Amino acid sequence: MIQIRDKAQCCGCNACGDICSRGSITFKTDIEGFWYPVVNMDTCIDCHLCEKVCPIINIKELKKNDSETPLKSFAAIHKNMRIRWDSTSGGAYSALAEAILEQGGYISGAIYNDGFTGVHNYVTNKPEELEKLRSSKYLQSNAEGIFKEIKQLLTKGEKVLACGTPCQMAALRRFLHRDYEDLIIVDFICRGVNSPKVYRAYLDALEKKYGSKVVYVKAKNKELGWRNLTRKVTFANGTSYYGILMDDDFRRGYHTNAFCRPSCYDCKFKGFPRISDITIADFWGIEKVNPALDNNIGTSMILLNSNKGAEYFKKIVDRIVYSETTFEQFVEGNGALYKSLDKPTIDRVSLFNDLDTYGFDYITRKYFPLVEKMSLKRKVRRLLKPYALLLLRLGFSPSIWLKFLKINFRKHTKSSIKKEYYIIPSKSTVFDIHPSAIIDIKKTFIYGNETVRGLRIPTALRMEKHTKLIIHDGPITRYGIEPYNLRYGAYIEIVNGGQLTLGQGAANVGLTIMCAERITIGNNVRMGRNVSIRDWNGSHVIISDTYKNGGPVTIGDQVWLCTGCTILPGVTIGDGAVVAANAVVTKDVPPHTLVAGAPAKTIKENIKWY
Template identity: 45%
Template sequence: MIDKIEKIHCSGCMMCADLCPENAISYEADTKGFWYPIVDQNECTQCGLCVRTCPGMSHFISDKQDPEVYSAWLKNDSVRLKSTSGGIFYGLAQRILSRGGYIAGCRYTEDYKGAYHMITNSCENLEKIIGSKYLQSNTKGMYKEIKSLLNAGYEVLFCGTPCHSAGLQRFLMKSYPGLITVDFICRGINSPKIYRDYLAELEEAYESKVESVHMKNKKAGWESLGLLIKFQNGKEYFRTGEHDWWVQGYLRDQLFTRPSCHYCQFKTLPRVSDITLGDFWGITGVKKADIFKGVSLVMINSEKGKDLFDQIQGEIYMERRTIDEAVSGNSSILYNESSGCNSELFFDQLSEMSVTESIQRCLNRCDEIAEDKKSISLTKGISNFFKKRRL
């Protein structure tokens, strides 16, 4: 049954729980904070639907086309600066909401200690969905709700990781004209437990509860990969990616990334969704002011996606680009990051030290190994990462 799935194949998409006709599947987090399916044998009828439908248990075949590639950004600077890249998702979502449709996307929990997928028809809630959250989103119940809305004739714009998009399409088992899927260029998702523990350390240091979290904040510009955390006592924590331990632990050595992300089958062409969004790292021919505000990479993968993108052209600046340009600055379009050489050490050390201390020790070890080899790894070195913008 699905609870026997190998960890390298389970993305934690939670689709199987929504799919089970007997509600026999729940989830339980392991010691690293990643959740995996648990089957209640008293309720399970051994129908095998969960295994047959799981996108991680079989090769997912996309029906999309090779992409049209664009650099783009929203003309509304206020929204663009709040967004992770160029604000294109906001424009797409607004168009769906304006005609009575729904959007489904990831938002933080009220205490900012976790993330889950919200389904809404409110422009006010769109503000909660935009922006990156580099931890796993809880999607239980989402698949059923989206199917119910589609069956009722509503239009739905879904945004999530490629594995979430694949899970949704497998769950629905047929094409719906009203569904438009958006995924993003995903490097990998991180442990919710480690994220919570990191925030707890900062709360202790700042002597206050977290009031808000903004990853990839643009206070120092789009390329800075800034992390801004506001606390209830009025204090703020802001670090660029080069100086924040959470960002470095993620980007330099994949210390707390889900195991399945290193074996992802969705980093390929054609893509799994109608539209793919991301950061256009390494883009040329763009003014410094626009680099500061953020530039989106847009990949149009279907006629349905093209139709929606065409509808917002009056609200955006866009320029046709090539897939080679896109991949040269963002290898995660096609390639998986290898598992961090210190990932197991990182988790083992948590019994005796804090998250920050464990990250520091692991990254120092990476530097020592690199020095011993008398060469800095091009894929792991943080200085090189910030040159190539491969997030």
């Protein structure tokens, strides 16, 4: 019978529970949030089937395939941009799944539990459910029942494409005991699985911070680019959190190996031969191998490990753009293919005790704080960097320096050279600012960027008394840490005590903003040439029930305002929306909607743009 004396020798695949016909094996979760089999000795008949399906006990027998190394390897992206955007990598899993669903077959993968309390394996033959299986979750998934369900389907003659961690798919091979013609097994290059308990504690901490329940999680959101490894969490109150690279507490803990399953530190399923038919992963390093398949939206690596896998690949070639790669090319950027995680240097017993006692934020500060270690040379560089950048941006023109000093060091301007919170004027920038007007800068604001040498087109900012301009410090974008870049020919006027708030973004030539009440523009908003935004029509009145003389304007995050469009008073534009060229927006635009025309009307819903 299964007896777990060393937790590193149990991968938590749940196969032993599925094989037990007596129901003698249940799973008990330990303080770390990982489950381990417990045998009821009163009902156990000592048949040893649990040991026979264990992938770790039988790893030597499992480590075989049609070739010691992959038969072929490819870099690939899905032709459907929406699918590629929504996928962890380039959409390879979706292409593989679509092919078998079209044959009336079944797919399996991992989906979130209700309330994001964890992840479990799931089988379906419904194409509309593919979306919730798509994308990695980076947690240990509960596979109880999945092995029995897949075997029942295969016994009935159904086609199945099963996808999971290498240990789960090895367990499936062992559970089935033989190969099935109608089965395709897909695994992925797995760095390690994290504790569901820690993940839920992480979400609890975010819910407390944002004052709302989590309704959506994407572990690798691509709004800020594939390489930023951005975790997006959306809350019921409509706000969203973007955790970028190591700024995200959970990702930082994961990459310090703090809370992965003990077996992940001595993984038996690394290297070759692979046990699956097909292996998929991120193709890190694709920019060196084939730049044509890389625009920072995600690229998949596909390894064909068996003859069956190679044959199945032919069924998806019309869905993907792909190129063959060498063994060396795909190995270079994927160390997790060969190497187990290093054991963490922290005291895990203390970590999990502290998690239970004090919560996730506490263990973040204590065990994997966001601390950047810098040499003296780097410290000096960091200290001097703001001043060097300022000199680079302003040059040696006395007139520009004078404008810079006047606008940034007036009484009611909040700026900081050290933090790079200031306005950069051009030679043609004109400021008409009332002494009582407030300018609050939390980011570099380039006002009137003259991209054509020698071109002198005025850019103006006029602020009446008791008005306010706020420049927010937005998140890192796919271009890095950006200043707010406003190109030449802009005219911004804030009157009647109005307040204009700008988040992260950029505007092309000829932007016009008239603000008399309140205009709020979110992060990552991109504006084309000659865009006009106003919340006031200057006291002119048209006798009409639908006419608005004024009203606050709100533009959400990740909005694209195309050339020549006009945003009229009282309008709210939702996150992710696109306003087409020359459109006149007179009413609210829902999130992720494309509108066009005068007046603007909905052309397409549920859009995503990058």
